[in-house]
Amino acid sequence: MAKSEREANVYQAVLAEQTERYEEMVAAMKKVAKSAGEEGELSVEERNLLSVAYKNVVGSRRAAWRILSSLKQKETSKGNEDHAKRIDEYKNKIEQELETICNEIITSLDEDLITSSQSSEGKVFFEKMKGDYYRYLAEFLSEGDRRSEVVEGAGKAYKTAFELATSDLLTTNPIRLGLALNYSVFQYEILNGPEKACELAKQAFDDAMTDLDNVSEETYKDATLIMQLLRDNLTLWTSDMQGDDDDDEGDDDGDDGDDGED
Numbered sequence: 250m251a252k253s254e255r256e257a258n259v260y261q262a263v264l265a266e267q268t269e270r271y272e273e274m275v276a277a278m279k280k281v282a283k284s285a286g287e288e289g290e291l292s293v294e295e296r297n298l299l300s301v302a303y304k305n306v307v308g309s310r311r312a313a314w315r316i317l318s319s320l321k322q323k324e325t326s327k328g329n330e331d332h333a334k335r336i337d338e339y340k341n342k343i344e345q346e347l348e349t350i351c352n353e354i355i356t357s358l359d360e361d362l363i364t365s366s367q368s369s370e371g372k373v374f375f376e377k378m379k380g381d382y383y384r385y386l387a388e389f390l391s392e393g394d395r396r397s398e399v400v401e402g403a404g405k406a407y408k409t410a411f412e413l414a415t416s417d418l419l420t421t422n423p424i425r426l427g428l429a430l431n432y433s434v435f436q437y438e439i440l441n442g443p444e445k446a447c448e449l450a451k452q453a454f455d456d457a458m459t460d461l462d463n464v465s466e467e468t469y470k471d472a473t474l475i476m477q478l479l480r481d482n483l484t485l486w487t488s489d490m491q492g493d494d495d496d497d498e499g500d501d502d503g504d505d506g507d508d509g510e511d
Contacts, residue, residue, distance in 0.1 A: 255284050262298045271305035275350075278302045282357045285365035296362075296374055303354050307385060310347050314340060314389060344389050351382045355402075358382075369417035370424055376410035377428045379403075380435065387439045400439055407432040420456040421464040423471035429453030430479055434500040437482075443490050447483055454479045 265274035278299040324332040383403035390396040414425040437446035
């Protein structure tokens with residue numbers, strides 16, 4: 250793909266984002282991702298556009314799936330089996346869409362994006378992204394070989410990203426902080442490991458606090474926002490382990506396209 254064609258696709262993605270046409274934004278950024286092998290790794294702007302595109306097409310479906318799960322519980326408790334069955338059919342449709350989209354971006358990450366990345370930030374960003382989309386699959390897949398496979402995939406991607414981030418990125422780097430946030434959510438929600446989740450989140454928060462005076466002005470806002478999410482999760486999870494019940498833990502799904510790279 251010629252350089253001008255890549256630039257045209259990037260601009261098309263920008264237009265699609267501004268008009269909230271995220272399916273078209275994904276289509277444009279898929280072409281940009283495919284060009285990475287020949288033309289070089291994605292720029293900060295390009296990787297953020299890719300992330301925002303997929304975040305929105307997947308995010309709306311994840312939200313729909315959660316609403317339907319809640320509605321099914323209510324209908325089942327009322328004995329409305331016909332309604333519950335119809336909800337199940339709708340949920341299955343959304344799950345199929347989620348699986349298609351998640352598999353698509355994971356393939357792109359493996360074949361084009363991770364392999365073409367030269368910078369540590371780029372590698373961490375995309376390995377984290379790979380972990381995230383495996384995690385989204387694990388949220389709805391039933392227990393079995395396929396779910397075990399995606400849980401393992403998420404764990405490996407997060408671990409790879411975490412090791413590289415720990416060695417190469419500053420403790421206050423928003424990409425590193427966002428990774429710690431989502432990796433800890435994976436530990437808590439998917440692996441049912443509250444102690445490990447709290448350990449990860451607390452270490453990331455404490456390390457960043459130590460170095461906060463040295464953070465650059467351009468990343469300060471993003472870094473402190475993610476630190477607040479880490480602290481919120483720590484408070485919630487500690488409370489849960491003491492017997493309270495709430496499951497509204499946060500991750501940086503809303504920010505993983507903008508992890509300090511505005």
